[in-house]
Amino acid sequence: MTEAWSLPVPKGWFRVASLRDLPVGAVRPARVDGHELVVYRSAAGEVHVASAWCPHLGAHLGHCGKVEGERLRCGFHGMCFDREGQCVETGYNTRPPPTSKLRPWLVRETFGQVFTWYDPAGSTPDWSLPTLDDAGWSTWRATSWQLPTHPQDIAENSVDLGHFSWVHGYDAVRATRPPEANGACLSVWYEFERAVPGLTSIGAARLKIEIAAEVWGLGCTLVDVTVASLGFRARNLVAVTPTGGGEIDLCAAISMRGDDSWRPVALMPQVAIETLLAPGAIALYAHDVEQDFVYWKNKRYESRPALADGDGPIGRYRRWARQFYGDRATAVGGDDATP
Secondary structure (H helix, E strand, O other), X not given: OOHHHHOOOOOEEEEEEEHHHOOOOOEEEEEEOOEEEEEEEOOOXXXXXXXXXXXXXXXXXXXXXXXXXXXXXXXXXXXXXXXXXXXXXXXXXXXXXXXXXXXXXXXEEEOOEEEEEEOOOOOOOOOXXXXXXXXXXXXXXXXXXXXXXXXXXXXXXXXXXXXXXHHHOOEEEEEEXXXXXXXXXXXXXEEEEEEOOOOHHHOOOEEEEEEEEEEEOOOEEEEEEEEHHHOEEEEEEEEEEEEEOOEEEEXXXXXXXXXXXXXXXXXXXXXXXXXXXXXXXXXXXXXXXHOOHHHHHHOOOOOOOOOOOOOOOHHHHHHHHHHHOHHHHHHOOOOOOOO
16 A cells, blocks of 8 residues: 555545436446445436435445435335435335435536535535536547555645646646636646658648646546637546545546637538547547556655646645645645645
């Protein structure tokens, strides 16, 4: 076990499912910091998240639950729960036990994903995730992995400008504006150049890419990507959920569109972006994310890093991140992390 895992679990909104995987009637298991959850979509289209263990005899509803209208039925003995988690029917047409209840968890649907609020101290949300207008954007495509690391390390990538050249091979990386912290959101702006195989035929083998990233807590980062030379825009999502035991669920998702210019991607119809560009875009995005795995899985957390010019605003990020730990913030460090 590395020192990174000794960091406390932060509070925040954490992803538990993809909306694309939740058609009406779907039931999925999820886990946040060791808490087993069930995620399901009712007949009316509402998404619900609740504690997964059936209070009757302990069946996991994420694996044996079945949606019946607006209720969730346990397949083990037929116990049925309403949207508030109360058992309203047994499998034997007998009186439901009054203490038989699932604990409902808060739900937020955005970025094509389902998020739930979690705080080890049990607090209610004091901030929320934004909602985007998806009109004109392609369907969110996502992929996910399970890794032994901590949410703070993943979110730190957004401000770690130094690693973009060494790990990802980007050139001319530079911040274009100072970072801005606004409550639970940290915004950063930078740009770089990168080689993109396969684009030589349209004279764009090297692209200048502009980035505007919003880090929402330690579980959700939204990256707005603009490639002006191609008339291309993308929204890249990085969603991190602490699942327990020093493990995380890491989800990368992407949605894209053309801009309003007369450039190659901007001239493509939406159906072409969906069918031709989207599969390659999520594959390229996943490849970039996977380049970080060897570091995330094997590094340790330095609470007092010896930062250097060129690192990016890591010290600023760590001081901002302390708000998500409450009284446990001293374990995060970062006061001396100022280049």
